[in-house]
Amino acid sequence: AQSVAQPEDQVNVAEGNPLTVKCTYSVSGNPYLFWYVQYPNRGLQFLLKYITGDNLVKGSYGFEAEFNKSQTSFHLKKPSALVSDSALYFCAMNYGGSQGNLIFGKGTKLSVKP
């Protein structure tokens, strides 16, 4: 079955340090992968996507993600975390099935401390 997993409920990082939010997926075909961010009391906002091509994808607010087919992962990264990056992050996958809808992970809460 198709699925998306975010193994960490929460990630704590000091401001200025690099951050990684992990995502793994399970799919029988080629996935389309997305990262979304949710700030308190707001809707989700698109950060970046991988459809095809270069495995390193750059997105909004200095975030990037690396698609690794052999490890079935799509980890979100940022070289230097900001306090304002503190939010809930969701990984999502569209496997191109007949429904064509996104499957979301359960979310990872990122906390960046000054």
Place this chain on the structure above:
Amino acid sequence: DAEITQSPRHKITETGRQVTLACHQTWNHNNMFWYRQDLGHGLRLIHYSYGVHDTNKGEVSDGYSVSRSNTEDLPLTLESAASSQTSVYFCASSESLGGVITGELFFGEGSRLTVL
């Protein structure tokens, strides 16, 4: 600017009452979705539509219904509200290519529903 709006933003109702959450988008997107967000579950798909007069059940559709009479609107109705339907509801819309979503979803701000 194009946008997607939800109303009401907050609603308190009683068990057994009918509730309708409105969603209106001005992106002219064919695809519209309703999700619910619960702690520990992330986002779960309730219903979705690929165009006017098209509606489909998602992962957690029991107790919910939608109708799509035009491109802009996809109202979500709880026929007889239950306490288990207390949640935050998000509407979203997107473009698609050949039925496969390759672009971003645009989300509304959410509707917080409490069923007492």
